[in-house]
Amino acid sequence: MNWLTGWKKKIKIKVKQILRKRPTGEEEVDWENCPQCKKLTTKLDLSDNSFVCECSFHFDMPPKFRLDSLFDSGIYEIIEAPSNIDSDPLNFVVDGRYTYSDKVKAYQRKTGQETALLAGSGLISGMKAVVTAFHSGFGGGRFGVHENEHFLAIANYAVRNKVDFWLCCYQSSGIDVHGGVRALYGMPKSILAMNEIKQANIPTFALASRGTSGGVYASSFFAHDFIFAESSATDILFSGKRVTSNILKSTEAIPDSFGTGIGVYKAGLVDKILNNRKDLKGIITQLASIILKRKELKISDEDEEANENSEKIRKTTSAS
Numbered sequence: 001m002n003w004l005t006g007w008k009k010k011i012k013i014k015v016k017q018i019l020r021k022r023p024t025g026e027e028e029v030d031w032e033n034c035p036q037c038k039k040l041t042t043k044l045d046l047s048d049n050s051f052v053c054e055c056s057f058h059f060d061m062p063p064k065f066r067l068d069s070l071f072d073s074g075i076y077e078i079i080e081a082p083s084n085i086d087s088d089p090l091n092f093v094v095d096g097r098y099t100y101s102d103k104v105k106a107y108q109r110k111t112g113q114e115t116a117l118l119a120g121s122g123l124i125s126g127m128k129a130v131v132t133a134f135h136s137g138f139g140g141g142r143f144g145v146h147e148n149e150h151f152l153a154i155a156n157y158a159v160r161n162k163v164d165f166w167l168c169c170y171q172s173s174g175i176d177v178h179g180g181v182r183a184l185y186g187m188p189k190s191i192l193a194m195n196e197i198k199q200a201n202i203p204t205f206a207l208a209s210r211g212t213s214g215g216v217y218a219s220s221f222f223a224h225d226f227i228f229a230e231s232s233a234t235d236i237l238f239s240g241k242r243v244t245s246n247i248l249k250s251t252e253a254i255p256d257s258f259g260t261g262i263g264v265y266k267a268g269l270v271d272k273i274l275n276n277r278k279d280l281k282g283i284i285t286q287l288a289s290i291i292l293k294r295k296e297l298k299i300s301d302e303d304e305e306a307n308e309n310s311e312k313i314r315k316t317t318s319a320s
Contacts (some may be wrong), residue, residue, distance in 0.1 A: 034055060034059075035057065036057035039053065039054065050276075050278050052276060058209070058230055058231045060136045060209075063117075063133035064118060066133050070129075072122065075122055077122060078120055079119040079120065079153065080153075081115045085146045086145065087104045087146045088100045088179075089179060089182050092178045104139075107137070107139050110138075111138050116139060116141050116142055116144075117132055117135070117150045121157065121161065124167075124281065128163040129165050129166070129167060129288075130154060130163050130165075130166045130167070131169070132167070134171040136171045136210065139176065140172070140173035141171045142176040143176060143183070143190075144176030145179040145186075147186065148182075148189050148190070151186070151193055151220070152190075155193035158197060158202055163202060165202060165204065165292075166202055170206060170209060170212040170216060171208075171211060171212070172211070172213070173214060175187065175214055175216065186215065186219070188219075190216075191219050191220060191223055194224070203226075203291045203292075204225050204226070205226045205228065206227045206228065208227070208234050209277070210230070210235065211234065212234075212235070213235065213236075218238055227270050228280070228283070229262075229274070230277050230280075233262075234261035235259055
């Protein structure tokens with residue numbers, strides 16, 4: 001073997017080592033590229049800044065991180081999803097290669113969650129609260145058969161435990177079509193759940209984080225008392241610009257703000273756009289405190305009126 005052959009072998013070995021070390025799409029990397037300012041930032045730095053870039057772009061926030069940051073001292077109880085729910089009632093086969101239930105199991109392994117929802121109950125600024133958050137890594141935060149039942153279980157928990165308020169952080173691609181009609185049941189079911197919450201006089205807050213669309217947008221999202229967009233760039237729309245332009249069959253250009261937080265806010269469908277997701281806890285606390293104080297005043301007035309009526313009855317009885 002001459003020196004040239006040995007040199008070629010060394011190059012081949014080096015190239016193989018480099019290719020072996022390159023991360024694939026499924027492997028974890030330590031950097032994130034901001035789609036807005038194109039800056040590379042470490043995941044650790046993003047985590048320390050609540051997953052907000054220096055340019056104010058809001059990355060997806062893991063639901064557990066959100067619950068940890070909202071509840072007092074990061075202490076809360078997880079509201080589990082109902083068991084024995086078939087996430088794939090149609091036995092859907094994807095590309096003729098694997099079942100959809102296999103895909104759901106992959107989502108569960110990836111996120112460590114039973115469904116796309118993570119819900120917790122605890123104290124926020126001393127008030128009893130339930131927080132529900134969608135996980136974008138679970139099929140884009142899709143709302144399927146199992147999510148339907150989980151959402152109902154969370155609502156029932158809130159009513160049963162008489163919480164002070166409920167916050168739902170939406171980051172959903174919509175109804176999961178693989179569940180067919182049973183998945184579509186999630187739209188009326190979630191609305192009925194919201195009605196139960198309203199009848200229990202529990203204030204509700206909705207937060208659109210990154211994106212809310214499809215059947216989720218068209219059902220429970222707008223049933224909340226207060227609706228916030230996490231940033232002006234948040235997508236809040238039933239369908240995208242291309243689909244909408246085809247439906248309208250219009251030659252008029254759709255505005256750039258169509259379906260964004262700022263566009264929806266100007267249309268009067270959103271109550272507030274947050275400057276930063278770090279502001280959420282303070283805003284929710286302030287609003288909930290005002291609402292609860294008004295309730296206390298109302299109850300006090302009713303008790304006082306009842307006492308006055310009781311006193312009148314006592315005097316009338318004594319006189320007779």
